[in-house]
Amino acid sequence: MGKLKKMAVGVLCAxxxxxxxxxxxxxxxxxxxxxxxxxxxxxxxxxxxxxxxLEAFNAEYKDKGIxxxxxxxxxxxxxxxxxxxxxxxxxxxxxxxxxxxxxEDKHILPIDVESLDCYSVTPEAAWEAFKINIDGxxxxxxxxxxxxxxxxxxxxxxxxEDWESNWDKDGNKVADFFxxxxxxxxxxxxLRDTDTSANGDSxxxxxxSLNNLYLNGEFLFSYGxxxxxxxxxxxxxxxxxxLSAGDAAKGLMAMKQMAxxxxxxxxxxxxxxxxxxxxxxxxxxxxVSTPDTYSLFIEKLALAYEAEGLSAKEAxxxxxxxxxxxxxxxxxxxxxxxxxxxxAMTEDDWIDTVVMGGVNGYGISSYTKYKDACMxxxxxxxxxxxxxxxxxxxxxxxxxxDVAEASGGVTDMIFESLSEGRIYLMPSIKAVDQIWVxxxxxxxxxxxxxxxxxAGELGKYVTIGQLEEAIEKVDQDIYDAIFTLKD
Amino acid sequence: xxxxxxxxxxxxxxxxxGAGQLLSKQWIxxxxxxxxxxxxxxxxxxxxxxxxxxxxxxxxxxGDAWLGIQGDDSIMMxxxxxxxxxxxxxxxxxxxxxxxDAKGLAKRLEVGKELPGFLQATQIFLDKKFxxxxxxxxxxGVLIFNVLPIIFMILISFTNYGGDIVPPELVDWIGLGNxxxxxSLTEIKDTFFRILSWxxxxxxxxxAVNYFGGLGLALLLNKKCVKHKGFWRMFPILAYAVPGFxxxxxxxxxxxxxxxxxYYITMSGHSAIGFLDIDAGWTARIIGIAVNAxxxxxxxMLLATGILSNMNTDLYEAASIDGASKWKxxxxxxxxxxxFSTTPVLITNFIGNFNNFGVFYFLRGGLYNxxxxxxSDTDLLINWLYxxxxxxxxxxxxxxxxxxxxxxxxxxxxxxxxxxxxxKKEDTYR
Numbered sequence: 066m067g068k069l070k071k072m073a074v075g076v077l078c079a080x081x082x083x084x085x086x087x088x089x090x091x092x093x094x095x096x097x098x099x100x101x102x103x104x105x106x107x108x109x110x111x112x113x114x115x116x117x118x119l120e121a122f123n124a125e126y127k128d129k130g131i132x133x134x135x136x137x138x139x140x141x142x143x144x145x146x147x148x149x150x151x152x153x154x155x156x157x158x159x160x161x162x163x164x165x166x167x168x169e170d171k172h173i174l175p176i177d178v179e180s181l182d183c184y185s186v187t188p189e190a191a192w193e194a195f196k197i198n199i200d201g202x203x204x205x206x207x208x209x210x211x212x213x214x215x216x217x218x219x220x221x222x223x224x225x226e227d228w229e230s231n232w233d234k235d236g237n238k239v240a241d242f243f244x245x246x247x248x249x250x251x252x253x254x255x256l257r258d259t260d261t262s263a264n265g266d267s268x269x270x271x272x273x274s275l276n277n278l279y280l281n282g283e284f285l286f287s288y289g290x291x292x293x294x295x296x297x298x299x300x301x302x303x304x305x306x307x308l309s310a311g312d313a314a315k316g317l318m319a320m321k322q323m324a325x326x327x328x329x330x331x332x333x334x335x336x337x338x339x340x341x342x343x344x345x346x347x348x349x350x351x352x353v354s355t356p357d358t359y360s361l362f363i364e365k366l367a368l369a370y371e372a373e374g375l376s377a378k379e380a381x382x383x384x385x386x387x388x389x390x391x392x393x394x395x396x397x398x399x400x401x402x403x404x405x406x407x408x409a410m411t412e413d414d415w416i417d418t419v420v421m422g423g424v425n426g427y428g429i430s431s432y433t434k435y436k437d438a439c440m441x442x443x444x445x446x447x448x449x450x451x452x453x454x455x456x457x458x459x460x461x462x463x464x465x466x467d468v469a470e471a472s473g474g475v476t477d478m479i480f481e482s483l484s485e486g487r488i489y490l491m492p493s494i495k496a497v498d499q500i501w502v503x504x505x506x507x508x509x510x511x512x513x514x515x516x517x518x519x520a521g522e523l524g525k526y527v528t529i530g531q532l533e534e535a536i537e538k539v540d541q542d543i544y545d546a547i548f549t550l551k552d
Numbered sequence: 553x554x555x556x557x558x559x560x561x562x563x564x565x566x567x568x569x570g571a572g573q574l575l576s577k578q579w580i581x582x583x584x585x586x587x588x589x590x591x592x593x594x595x596x597x598x599x600x601x602x603x604x605x606x607x608x609x610x611x612x613x614x615g616d617a618w619l620g621i622q623g624d625d626s627i628m629m630x631x632x633x634x635x636x637x638x639x640x641x642x643x644x645x646x647x648x649x650x651x652x653d654a655k656g657l658a659k660r661l662e663v664g665k666e667l668p669g670f671l672q673a674t675q676i677f678l679d680k681k682f683x684x685x686x687x688x689x690x691x692x693g694v695l696i697f698n699v700l701p702i703i704f705m706i707l708i709s710f711t712n713y714g715g716d717i718v719p720p721e722l723v724d725w726i727g728l729g730n731x732x733x734x735x736s737l738t739e740i741k742d743t744f745f746r747i748l749s750w751x752x753x754x755x756x757x758x759x760a761v762n763y764f765g766g767l768g769l770a771l772l773l774n775k776k777c778v779k780h781k782g783f784w785r786m787f788p789i790l791a792y793a794v795p796g797f798x799x800x801x802x803x804x805x806x807x808x809x810x811x812x813x814x815y816y817i818t819m820s821g822h823s824a825i826g827f828l829d830i831d832a833g834w835t836a837r838i839i840g841i842a843v844n845a846x847x848x849x850x851x852x853m854l855l856a857t858g859i860l861s862n863m864n865t866d867l868y869e870a871a872s873i874d875g876a877s878k879w880k881x882x883x884x885x886x887x888x889x890x891x892f893s894t895t896p897v898l899i900t901n902f903i904g905n906f907n908n909f910g911v912f913y914f915l916r917g918g919l920y921n922x923x924x925x926x927x928s929d930t931d932l933l934i935n936w937l938y939x940x941x942x943x944x945x946x947x948x949x950x951x952x953x954x955x956x957x958x959x960x961x962x963x964x965x966x967x968x969x970x971x972x973x974x975x976k977k978e979d980t981y982r
Contacts (some may be wrong), residue, residue: 149615149625171617264819284703289973328809329824335810431617495716499944506920511832520823536920546926549739550715551948 080081098440102136104154104424108357110135110405114458121454122445131438136516144174148432155433156442160423161194163209165493168197168206174436175204175445181449182392188484191464194361194424194493198300207426208443211461212483214392214422215280216475217243217271218344218362219351220385225252227411229424234408241407242270245415246319249351250403253326254319256350272343274336275324276509278501279354279491282421286489287397288316290536292442292500293492303547305497306540308504314532315401317511318376321526322403325515332513353393362388374526389458392478393418395487422488424464456514499546503539511535561661565654569647572654574628576661580670585650592643600636607633608725610711615720627713634703639694711953720943730952742937744924745952748960751932755906756838761845762905763898766852766891771882773853774860785857792850800914803826803843807915828916836930840911850903859893860886888973893972899965906961909934933957 105115122133136142136154144167147153154471157164157173167173178184178192187209195207224240225232232240232252241248252271260268261509275281289311293301330336336343340352354362363384396415398405405414427446429439445451452463456472462471463477469480479506481490491497511532514524526532565572570585592600606629615623660667668676678685709730713723734740769788773781789798805811807827814824828836863886871881891898912930918930926944927936933953941950969975 084909144717149617171716175618251834266818301765329814329826332826332829333808339810502920502926502943505918506830509919513829515827516823516826519893542920545739546944548732549737549925550949 070467083471097130099131099435101131101133101156101435101438101442102154103133104138104140104142104157106140108157108360108459109158109455111552112273112318112458113176113457117454118446118457121227121451122442126441126443129205131441133442134437134488137322144430146172148219148430151432152365153430153432155430155435156384156439157211157430159362159426159427159428160213160425160491161493162423162491162497164207164426164428165195165197165456166495167428168493169495172431173206174197174431175206176208176429176440178205178208180440181208181444181447187464187481188466190486190490191424194490195353195426197493198298201314202246207428207445209424209426209464210447211425211455211463212479212488213355213357213425213474214420214479214482214488215282215353216356216390217393218354218368219391220344220347223347223350243391244392244394247398247403247405248417249394249409250323250326251406253323253350255530257326267348268350269328269348270326270350271323272327272349272351273331273332273335275320275331275512276333276505277337278504278508279421281320283393283397283418284316285313286419287416288401290316292488293494301492301494303494304544306543308543309533309536309540310502313536314403314529317526317532317536318529319403320508321511322326327517332509332516338458341365356390356461357392359388361527390475392475393420393481417487419487419489421491422483423491426462430540467531496547499543503542503546507539509533512521559658561658562651562654565651569650572657573650576657578657578667578670581653581673582653588646592639595639597914599641603632603636604627607636612721612726614722617720619916623720624722625719627719629702630707631700634700634707638700677868678946697815704952706955708947709955711948713948714941714945714949726948730948733949734956739925742923743927746924747927747933747936750929751906754841754932755902758841758844758905758908759902760896761841762848762852762901765845765849767856769849769853770856770860771886776787786849788853789857792845796847796910797914799847800843800910803839804915807839830919830921830928833929834918840915840930843915844905844908844911853896855894855897856890863889894974896969899968903961906932907934908932909958913938
């Protein structure tokens with residue numbers, strides 16, 4: 066046998082041995098200590114809340130032999146795919162729709178919620194988001210932490226100087242354009258009409274990427290639309306899709322009117338991407354976003370102030386003073402016509418704004434070996450102190466009534482909105498995954514209509530009838546996506 | 553020492569691996585065969601039989617994590633079944649080699665030849681069958697990492713895996729059910745044929761643009777009148793060096809409403825253009841072709857540059873003397889030579905473009921058009937497959953579509969290749 070062949074055989078054997086070494090068991094033993102893997106969202110990690118939580122928990126439970134660590138996984142890791150094979154987290158933080166998708170297949174455990182400290186101070190509506198009915202029995206599979214709903218962000222120092230005299234007709238010290246959509250439309254129109262910049266793109270009023278159902282759900286749900294209807298036993302019926310229900314088409318007409326006062330960025334994600342920067346530079350008067358992005362707005366606004374010559378500390382303080390986060394205007398016109406003057410409208414002409422929202426919370430993986438330790442962790446993580454820390458660090462709206470009350474202001478308002486049904490919670494069933502793209506495709510297309518018309522083309526959604534037809538088609542598309550391939 | 557009769561050796565090896573070798577006093581070889589036999593029998597008794605059974609049933613006990621019932625994992629059972637079949641096939645191959653070896657031993661004994669010792673036999677084997685030794689590891693690797701997933705994917709297309717049927721639910725075999733759905737359900741069928749026809753148009757256009765774009769650029773940069781060729785060649789290479797998805801995301805931003813293209817359009821007093829909107833249609837398709845060209849033309853250019861450097865310049869000289877125009881020279885000399893040399897690459901490019909996932913995923917993902925089921929009018933089959941299987945969990949249907957893509961692309965490439973000059977006239981330019 067030639068030398069070359071011998072060498073080749075040697076190399077092959079060596080590679081095989083190395084391969085075997087590489088395949089060796091690399092598991093680490095945790096000794097006597099129970100190690101819990103906690104999956105939190107990226108913002109909590111980035112802003113340092115997760116570290117604070119883990120540190121506090123580990124200090125408290127040091128003597129009890131429980132240690133919590135960052136699961137170090139993608140925030141949207143698939144528990145259904147990884148959990149059964151031992152790779153998932155022990156405790157997972159997610160929105161109710163995602164968490165309950167896991168609950169449907171029993172990937173997260175039902176919890177004896179009454180044993181938790183937060184039980185009595187959390188509203189029933191928040192618990193409802195985590196309830197599931199299996200074989201006639203109702204289980205609760207998540208522990209609510211905070212409420213998510215689209216919020217309006219604006220700068221106090223960008224308020225019109227005359228707002229108290231000209232934009233507060235009822236004199237309640239709240240600008241009318243933050244109370245009803247017709248005045249928000251009117252003020253946005255005023256800003257557009259008085260934009261004297263060369264390209265007419267220096268001042269906009271209300272701005273939102275209208276292709277986003279979650280951020281713009283008020284144009285549907287305020288008018289009687291719903292995602293899934295209910296069965297007689299109260300469970301959700303995925304076959305009953307109701308985005309076109311009620312006067313949803315009127316809401317979409319209002320959305321189209323609003324789109325005409327934005328720019329083409331409302332058709333796609335452009336406004337979502339630029340909102341922090343554009344609010345900071347004053348081009349956008351107010352934008353829609355979720356509470357967990359509060360810190361990002363502060364960051365950009367502080368940078369803008371720094372650019373104006375303030376020190377980093379002063380800039381941050383000024384940003385915190387000036388950045389306002391409030392709920393969306395509470396009243397929409399019943400007929401969907403935003404162009405009408407609010408002066409000419411009576412109380413009956415308004416309907417309450419209902420936004421789409423969600424409740425984020427903790428779930429415990431069914432594949433954890435340490436259920437009791439996980440319960441200890443979620444009990445600790447939903448304690449008054451930790452929820453308050455979370456609220457202060459991340460700007461979230463807690464589901465704990467005591468923390469919300471103590472905080473007051475917006476937090477309490479969001480809490481009230483949830484309790485009073487002004488937040489349409491994302492349905493907690495798997496089929497909800499199918500609603501986003503069809504709805505997003507239509508909403509983007511409707512937002513484009515004013516720009517078609519401005520370019521001399523024919524609008525696709527000129528009449529209410531056309532909008533009705535389009536939204537009914539979306540219902541059908543969602544139905545098809547859910548049921549076409551079912552056996 | 554007395555040796556057994558030759559016929560007994562073969563019969564013994566047929567019954568028990570290595571027995572014939574042991575009877576022939578080939579101790580080490582016999583024991584090795586026997587060890588393999590014992591290992592296989594042990595595997596089959598302890599797990600293999602169940603794995604094969606499980607492959608057919610795909611599980612009978614539904615798991616319930618709340619009740620602590622582990623249940624059967626249909627997908628793992630299928631994988632383990634495939635593995636058991638592969639091991640059995642390998643065992644059969646080894647058994648055949650064992651019988652052949654026993655026959656060889658018997659033959660040598662019959663003619664009274666001395667049997668080689670283990671070391672000598674090993675040396676002879678390594679010398680004469682070196683290719684087996686060299687290829688064994690790669691073949692095992694290919695079997696585990698390539699063949700097994702392909703078989704798995706093919707088999708998934710014959711199951712109802714997906715939708716609500718995901719673990720802990722039990723998966724079932726449904727025969728050609730998924731293929732029937734693709735070809736019978738109106739929405740799926742219409743979407744499939746719409747996407748398939750666009751997929752062919754896309755693959756032809758993208759391949760042609762990339763190929764001729766690269767060739768044109770190479771010819772241009774090959775011209776004597778072009779100075780600082782290395783400098784100019786650097787630019788396409790730079791475009792190639794940037795990771796593809798970064799380029800695609802950058803293009804998506806460029807063509808978005810907030811991007812620089814629309815910025816300049818609006819600055820010049822015109823309305824912004826929805827290049828990638830839901831009703832963008834052919835605008836979006838053409839942008840996709842252009843973006844793909846940006847990413848792939850550099851590769852074609854490099855390839856063509858290499859090939860052109862091997863061209864015989866005498867041919868051009870002769871053609872010029874005969875009065876052939878530059879165009880004629882290109883058509884009759886350059887193109888045939890380049891096409892001949894690059895036919896296999898051309899086929900690879902076509903297949904690559906046919907299955908080009910990135911371009912429209914990054915440029916225009918997250919849109920569904922009217923008349924399409926979970927797809928948009930720019931989606932290729934591979935994007936649709938992704939929408940169905942990853943975004944919407946319809947794994948069975950997704951696997952069926954991927955099998956169809958596999959059949960289309962393999963048949964097409966085989967047909968084109970065997971009919972090409974590169975295959976038929978292999979020696980033409982040698």
